[in-house]
Amino acid sequence: MTSATNTASRAHGSASLKHRLAERGIDTKLLLLVPAIVFALLLFVYPFAYGIGLTFQPLAATQDQWGGGFLSNYVAFFRDAFIFDSVWLTLKLALPAALFNVLVSIPIAFKLRNKFRGKRLLQTLLVLPITLGTVLTAQGLLIFAGRQGWLNRFLMENGIIDQPLALVNNYIGVMLSLIISGFPFAYLLISSYLSGIDPSLEAAAKTLGANWKQRFRRVTLPLLAPGLATTFILTFVLAFSVFPSARLVGDASGDTRVLALMAYRAFSEQLDYSMASTIAIMMGVVELIVIAFVFLGRSFLYKGSTGGKG
Amino acid sequence: MAPSTNTFETLELKNVGRSFGGHDALVDLNLTVRAGEFIALLGPSGCGKSTALNCLAGLLPLTHGEILIDGKRVDILPSEKRDFGMVFQNYALFPHLSVEKNIAFGLQMRNLPKAEITRRVADGLALVKLQEQAKKLPGQLSGGQQQRVAIARAVVLEPRLVLMDEPLSNLDAKLRLEMRTEIRRLHQSLGLTTIYVTHDQEEALSLADRLVVLREGRVQQIGTPEELHNNPTNWHVADFMGYRNIVDLTVDSVTGSLARVSGHGISIMATVAQTAAVGDTVRVAIRPSDLVVLAPGESPQGRETIEATVNVVEYQGREFAVEVTTTAGQNLFVHAYSALLPGSTVQLSVDPSRALVYRTSLDQVDDSRRQLAGVPA
Numbered sequence: 001m002t003s004a005t006n007t008a009s010r011a012h013g014s015a016s017l018k019h020r021l022a023e024r025g026i027d028t029k030l031l032l033l034v035p036a037i038v039f040a041l042l043l044f045v046y047p048f049a050y051g052i053g054l055t056f057q058p059l060a061a062t063q064d065q066w067g068g069g070f071l072s073n074y075v076a077f078f079r080d081a082f083i084f085d086s087v088w089l090t091l092k093l094a095l096p097a098a099l100f101n102v103l104v105s106i107p108i109a110f111k112l113r114n115k116f117r118g119k120r121l122l123q124t125l126l127v128l129p130i131t132l133g134t135v136l137t138a139q140g141l142l143i144f145a146g147r148q149g150w151l152n153r154f155l156m157e158n159g160i161i162d163q164p165l166a167l168v169n170n171y172i173g174v175m176l177s178l179i180i181s182g183f184p185f186a187y188l189l190i191s192s193y194l195s196g197i198d199p200s201l202e203a204a205a206k207t208l209g210a211n212w213k214q215r216f217r218r219v220t221l222p223l224l225a226p227g228l229a230t231t232f233i234l235t236f237v238l239a240f241s242v243f244p245s246a247r248l249v250g251d252a253s254g255d256t257r258v259l260a261l262m263a264y265r266a267f268s269e270q271l272d273y274s275m276a277s278t279i280a281i282m283m284g285v286v287e288l289i290v291i292a293f294v295f296l297g298r299s300f301l302y303k304g305s306t307g308g309k310g
Numbered sequence: 311m312a313p314s315t316n317t318f319e320t321l322e323l324k325n326v327g328r329s330f331g332g333h334d335a336l337v338d339l340n341l342t343v344r345a346g347e348f349i350a351l352l353g354p355s356g357c358g359k360s361t362a363l364n365c366l367a368g369l370l371p372l373t374h375g376e377i378l379i380d381g382k383r384v385d386i387l388p389s390e391k392r393d394f395g396m397v398f399q400n401y402a403l404f405p406h407l408s409v410e411k412n413i414a415f416g417l418q419m420r421n422l423p424k425a426e427i428t429r430r431v432a433d434g435l436a437l438v439k440l441q442e443q444a445k446k447l448p449g450q451l452s453g454g455q456q457q458r459v460a461i462a463r464a465v466v467l468e469p470r471l472v473l474m475d476e477p478l479s480n481l482d483a484k485l486r487l488e489m490r491t492e493i494r495r496l497h498q499s500l501g502l503t504t505i506y507v508t509h510d511q512e513e514a515l516s517l518a519d520r521l522v523v524l525r526e527g528r529v530q531q532i533g534t535p536e537e538l539h540n541n542p543t544n545w546h547v548a549d550f551m552g553y554r555n556i557v558d559l560t561v562d563s564v565t566g567s568l569a570r571v572s573g574h575g576i577s578i579m580a581t582v583a584q585t586a587a588v589g590d591t592v593r594v595a596i597r598p599s600d601l602v603v604l605a606p607g608e609s610p611q612g613r614e615t616i617e618a619t620v621n622v623v624e625y626q627g628r629e630f631a632v633e634v635t636t637t638a639g640q641n642l643f644v645h646a647y648s649a650l651l652p653g654s655t656v657q658l659s660v661d662p663s664r665a666l667v668y669r670t671s672l673d674q675v676d677d678s679r680r681q682l683a684g685v686p687a
Contacts, residue, residue, distance in 0.1 A: 203369050204402035206389040208416035208467070218415070222406045302406035304449055 054277040062275065073278035083262055083279065087286055090240055090258040093171070095290075097178035098236035101186035102228055109191035130184045137180050138248035141168055145176070173249035174256045178242060182235045189234065193227030194220075222302055229298040233291050240287055259283045317345050318379045318470055321503070326385075327374030327527075328361050335361040336527045339375070343471075343505070348497050350518035351507045352550070358527035359507045363473050366505065367396050379470070390419075395464030396473040399480065401456045403448035409459050410435065410444040416467045434466035437496065454485045461493070465500060472497075474506045478513065490517060511550055515539060523547050525672070544584065545593040545668035553595035554643045558670065561590045569667055575638030578614050580665035593668045598631065600664035601644040604657040615657040618642060620650045634658070 021027065058072035068075035077083055112123060129137065145151050145167035152164040167173060197220060205215045243260040250256030259279055267276035321343040328336040336358040343349055351359040364370040366377065368389030377385040384392055395416075403412050413434045417427045435441045438458035448456055457477060464472055477493070478486045494517055497504050508514050514521050515535040523530040523538065531543040542548035549556055559571040569582050571594055578594075586592050604610060618634035621641070630646045634656060644658060 198400070198402065200398050200400060200402040201404060203367075203389075204396065204398060204404075204463075205415070206369065207367055207392075207394060207396040207473075208463070209390045209393070209419040210415075211390055214419060219404055304405055304447070 051277040052281060054274045055281055057274050059272055059274060062272070073275050074282075076275065077278055077282055082257075086257045086259050086262050087282070089255065090242075090260075090283075091286070091290075093174055093178060093242060093246075093256065093258065094236055094239035097175060097182055097239040098186075098232050100179060101182045101235045102190070102232050105183065105186040105190045105231070106224075106228070109187060109194050112191060113194060126187055127184045129180050132181075134177065134181055134244045135248065137177050138245050141173060141176055141180075141249050145173070168249045170251050171255045174242065174246050174258075177245035177249050178239045181245075182238055185238065186231050186235045189231040190224075190227065193224055193231070196227075197223050225301045226298055226303050229294050229301070233294050236290060237287055240290075241283070259286075317501070317503070320344055320380060321471060322378040323366075323375070324378065325375035326362070326365060326372055326377060328358075328365055328370060329373045334527050336365065336524075339522075339529060341522060341529075341532065343503060345503050346501055348494070348504045348506065348517060348519045350514035350521045351505065351524060352509070352511060352514040352521050353524035353530075354509055354550075356526075357524040359509075359524050360475055361527070362524070363396075363475050363505065363507045366471075367394055367473050368392050393467070393469055394471045394473055395467055395469035397457075397460045397464050397475065397477045399476045401448070401460040401480075403456055403459055403463070405448055408445050408447055409440060409451070412448065412459055413463045413466055416463065420467070430466050434462040437465070438462045438492075453481050454489060457481065457489060458492075461496065465496065465502065468500075470503065472502050472504045474504065476508055477506075478508075479510075486513075493517065511552065523550060530672075541583070542595070542666070544672055545595055545670070546672055548595035548666060548668065552597055553666070554598050555594075555596040555601065557594050557596075557640060557642075558591055559594050561586050561588050561592055561667070563588060568662055571665075571667060573638075574640035575618075575636035576616050576640065578616065578660055578665055579662035580660075580667045581663050583666040584669045586667050586669070591670060593670045595666045595668060596642075596660055596664065598643040599645045601642060601658050601660050603632075603644055603646045603650070604659055610657070610659045613659040613662070615659050616642075618656055618658055620652050620654050620656060623650055623652060625649075 055073050056070045058070065062076055063069070063072045066072050066076040066079055108126070112119060132140075143149055147164045151167070155161045156164065167176070201219055201223070202215055205219045210218065241260055242258055243264065246252065246256045246258045246261050252261055260283070263276045263279035263283070266272045266279060323339050323341045326336065326339040327334065339362055341349070351362055353359050361370065365372050365385075368387065372385050376383055404415065407415065410431050414427050414431045417430055435444055438461060440455060440458055440462070443451060443455060448459065451459065460477070474493070478489050481489060490513060496502065506514070506517060515538070518535060520532065520534055521538050522532050525546055531538060531547050538547065538551055542551050542553065545556055557574060557576065559573040559576060562570040562572055564582065564586060567582050568579050569586050571578060571580050571592060580594055604615065616636060618636045620632060620634050622633040624631040630649055632644050632646050632650055634642050634644060636642065642658070650656060
């Protein structure tokens with residue numbers, strides 16, 4: 001500490017102010033940050049703050065119905081079962097979908113680590129759904145799995161079922177859509193985490209007498225776990241903000257009444273901007289709570305290098 | 311720690327080979343290892359030595375041949391059932407486990423009772439003098455300490471064979487010498503059987519009971535350090551064994567095992583290590599320390615002398631490493647015990663038994679060279 005002050009006082013003696021500022025990283029290059037800061041302020045910070053402000057300006061109708069003064073929107077959010085239940089409905093979709101995507105990606109990423117003929121083709125097929133929009137996926141699901149879709153027609157004509165399977169316009173339809181669009185993300189992330197683990201660690205475990213189950217449980221999984229947590233969070237956030245597929249292949253006023261739909265409805269059908277903002281903010285809060293839990297769990301895991309040399 | 315009880319009589323590699331696609335990484339490796347031996351596999355990178363080790367460890371399946379222990383095939387066993395310990399070049403310590411848990415890993419896999427694991431881990435830590443570091447993670451250790459953990463982790467299992475893949479190549483020069491002694495000490499005191507891969511001839515010569523020199527997947531020579539040091543079987547092995555002067559000369563005459571070879575301003579008597587006929591172009595190998603610089607006025611004792619000009623003089627402690635150029639422009643490396651002046655002219659001589667004549671080609675040689683070079687078949 002003393003040596004630092006010494007240097008500073010000596011610098012004060014000879015170097016110019018410009019030099020002393022530059023030493024602390026303050027120079028004209030900082031001006032390059034201006035466009036980014038303006039952009040962030042105008043397009044993120046201001047609308048976000050404005051949105052939060054809106055939530056405290058409830059419509060008169062909301063205040064009459066739920067009371068609570070300027071907090072009336074929040075009172076409505078928690079008291080109105082139609083709105084509040086959609087928190088659980090959204091979680092019921094997003095949590096299992098994220099969990100499924102992560103868990104299924106692990107063995108596939110494992111298998112695809114080895115070299116084999118046709119690996120690239122298989123990888124392309126697995127990642128392809130990323131390039132399809134959710135709308136295209138929904139359209140495909142309707143054509144394939146709808147009441148009059150190929151699958152049901154095939155099964156009915158061959159006498160395997162009497163009644164068409166209800167695979168779309170309900171919970172299952174949205175779940176399928178979330179898996180189709182979320183899996184490639186999970187797979188890509190996990191396979192990159194996996195490739196970051198030094199293969200000689202597994203070789204070492206092998207020569208020490210560990211069979212494949214022990215190698216996975218004792219070596220690979222602990223090193224992969226932080227990556228799995230991150231992947232889970234990302235796919236969860238993607239699934240939690242589901243909107244188009246909930247409307248197109250879901251049951252928009254029943255089982256798949258997700259939060260994004262509720263916010264959209266509040267603003268477009270009821271013209272209640274303040275309620276829509278409240279729902280949007282609460283979406284963020286629920287996401288943050290889930291993420292906080294995952295990070296809490298992650299903090300107990302080893303997070304250092306996985307390169308083997310430590 | 312008690313000497314390893316888990317031992318065998320002989321380990322046999324029969325025609326062991328490994329190809330990758332169309333490329334032969336290892337061809338027809340035949341080797342019999344007796345219990346307690348220290349074998350070094352030596353060669354430049356890409357020579358197949360690591361492939362051989364990985365085949366032994368079971369990390370790579372063989373494409374040809376078999377590996378037998380006391381007559382029983384082990385190459386069909388998976389790696390985890392072979393009961394070999396392996397030390398990796400990058401140590402491959404589990405970064406999420408503490409030093410003691412790394413060492414305990416193999417013991418836990420064998421479902422040993424807790425008390426025994428604790429005892430053997432403590433023994434292992436004491437063996438490599440890392441008791442203080444027991445609770446640390448590998449990332450908090452220095453390179454040398456990590457290496458010692460890797461060795462302890464492999465030897466606490468009292469494996470019947472220890473495989474080491476260039477374990478010292480990531481350490482600095484001083485630590486490398488210390489660890490070399492340490493490895494040899496452990497090998498002796500624990501009665502281990504060790505197969506050690508390296509590209510450093512000095513390391514191999516100092517550690518091993520026998521060396522296997524490989525080139526492009528093929529065995530060039532198997533022998534004791536002395537045999538390899540004094541009687542390399544071809545110029546490639548000679549080059550690897552410190553015969554720094556490798557000069558292409560022409561055979562003028564052959565008398566018994568001696569030949570007169572000349573060219574590039576050099577004309578000397580040399581020993582035929584492989585076949586040589588008059589008129590052949592041959593490759594002559596001489597160690598820098600065997601090229602003697604004659605003091606002014608000293609008689610060459612009936613030997614031919616080579617006249618050369620001093621180029622570069624490097625001080626190396628006890629001696630000087632000197633680069634000289636013959637009158638015909640051939641560079642030679644010699645050792646001198648006094649400082650020579652760059653630009654001065656010197657006379658060199660060499661004992662004919664220390665100048666070895668090889669064929670220029672490295673293709674499979676006939677068996678006659680074995681008798682000539684005195685290498686047991």
